[in-house]
Amino acid sequence: MRPLESRVPSGPIEQKWDKHRFEMKLVNPANKRKYTVLVVGSGLAGASAAATLSELGYNVKCFFFHDSPRRAHSIAAQGGINAAKNYRNDGDSIYRLFYDTVKGGDFRSREANVYRLAQVSVEIIDQCVAQGVPFAREYGGLLANRSFGGAQVSRTFYARGQTGQQLLLGAYQQLEKEIGRGGVTVYPRTEMLDLIVVDGQARGIVTRDTVSGRISSHLGDAVVLGTGGYGNVFYLSTNAKGSNATAIWRAHKRGAAFANPCYTQIHPTCIPVSGEYQSKLTLMSESLRNDGRVWVPRQKGDQRRPEQIPENERDYYLERKYPSFGNLAPRDIASRAAKEACDQGLGVGEGGLGVYLDFADAIKRLGEQTIRERYGNLFQMYQRITDENPFVGPMRIYPAVHYTMGGLWVDYNLMSTIPGLHVIGEANFSDHGANRLGASALMQGLADGYFVLPATIGDYLASSKPGRIDTDHPDVRQAETEVTESTSKLLGIKGKRTVDSFHRELGKIMWDHCGMARNAAGLQRALQLIPELRAEFWSNVNVPGSHAELNQALEKAGRVADFLELGELMCADALHREESCGGHFREEYQTGDGEALRNDELFAYAAAWEYCGANQPERMHREPLGFEYVQLAQRSYK
């Protein structure tokens, strides 16, 4: 593997990006069309990158497994997108957004990248408004803002509870415009199954057309992965059913380092699991905690209806433990507190995995009408799923896996350890450290896709000659053959268990041992269980049907096979990181009152893992993280 070189430009942090943009090589406009860039994924990062690269003049091919690029899971983001516009005159600035993001990430991100993200955030809003994204407005016609966790300013732009949808449609429409113009060719219902590396450079991908089953190779001068996160390792998450790690995992096996795989974000307010056949979890926006009070009964196994439990027999545990932040404690802390209450047997609802989020006081204080105006659509969504009316009794909520901060390691140019392979959006590890703040995922996806990658990829392409290989190249043939073989292998096992049964079992191992709280014994147990489960998968899974047809069981099988490997790496990473930071909480490393205890002396680095062959332990490389501008400090919310 190439040594980790962050390529952060020298100079003061405010000037790095400008300086770098000037120093990077450019591709002559007349030569751009000679270069082909393969973009995998069509979410915020992928669609914005593909459209922008095409506008610049590159020849772009875009691949996605959905039927339309507009269905990528960015569409489901609810809350908003941060930008340091300071339209509210409340003291916001690029520096403050940078500071909040580094601190919110619990000091485990790369300062220079985060600063650039904050700089670019401002241009994103301009771009989206120009496209016609209907952001919320004030009566005077100016853009409206709201507040989100981890910030003391109001910098979040939003379009009702559908900000992700509107931003994605903006990027999608720009992409469709470029498709119509002939700059982008799209490959719908096409799944990337391998990366083609020739002479150490990423030169193409192997794909399967999910309708015909046809395996083919696509070659280009650079490959961009914008394929999202890997939260579905846990089986149950707020991710879409199709969200998967296959593209990044297979690139990892071809030499791209995987950074900080153990950093996962567990969102505190989701609708609890209701039965064994639950297929996914639904998020209820963080904003509900502005007016809802979180509590559990003081008495174990209390069977009374919540409204029959008197005030003095309730434990409003967040207000008790964190009097200054109360119900608005950050995501990681609120999630752990809910788990703790349920572990003590105080949980409510079926299976005891839930806590109350109660609006009774707010309704009394503000009236039902005000609450309806603020949260009406969320209350409706809750009622539709649970058949319970939150105006009458409290909601039941429980934390759920939501986002993965880890991902493929990238340098300042968003290039992985494989030259030519660039990684953008949630698929990379770069900007959120150990915990992502609300409304920052949309910002990062679009920053990478619209502004950062289109600039940095030119520097890479300018130093390479366009299109030198064809599909007869032995490395291309080899990759294609391997994909065909592994597909046949999955279909040939004809065992007794379904793909989903393995996925559910893996999810349970991950949730029990590598979830909200982790410890060495549990992680070691998981590291023993996962390889056993993987071995059973490869000898006892039953994938019906054939490869030459639309076969959703086969698609799923390939993804679960990858999760069975990635899950193990997540546990190895969590075990090695003997500290608690952000979304990674190790029970052995906590302060006297149960807060996360970082160890900056030993662990202020990004852990980048190198694949060393099937069933071999991976090798860890360190990228030290220096903090010149934000002073390392313990977070406190008491």
Add this chain to the structure above:
Amino acid sequence: MVEYDAGDIGPDMSFLEMLDVVNERLMERGEVPIAFDHDCREGICGSCSLMINGVAHGPERGTATCQLHMRSFADGDTISVEPWRARAFPIVKDLVVDRGAFDRIIQAGGYITAPTGSARDANTILISKDTVDTAMDAAQCIACGACVAACPNGSASLFTASKITHLSLLPQGQPERYGRALRMVAQMDIEHFGGCTLYGECQEACPKEISIDTITRMNRDFLRATLSQGHGAIARAE
């Protein structure tokens, strides 16, 4: 039509989870599962697309298939499930159809030309709250295709009109307004969608409850564009 027995179904299961259970049983027997499109299961990606007892997205109003729960049915019911049926949506397999025609309608003009990097400061464009709220009502379309499936003519008017309404209400959308209406409407015909005769079935089926008022807006823009086209004055129509 094939009949499957769906046992162990609880009222809190979603309709798609019920199909998951049916498929799990099929796969346990080594049979090929029923193919259907789905992804976010939160009613926003627009993948799910089922005719349930002859109604697009089933019996609940303003609800996509993935947000429908089994408590809406009685124990022992026989439920008929079909794919969207429209000439412009060819069947791929089982319950999966090809809705690529929708993407091509957007390609024809469902965008504002704003290349990356060319934008001015966002707050220099003022848009009244009412206008943006109306634009947002239309922009909520998830492109599921229920409107087409529900329409006796197989018309894509509600889909196309929602995008035309969204963009033509905004100041940024004005320069391309009439050309957009002409091209998008023409593309609907090329894709073999039927014409609109204002049955109104589309707005009943729409999981986002988009109103057919948008179709009126589309028709007005199209008419103005057509009238001024003869004079070569599309760009000056307003």
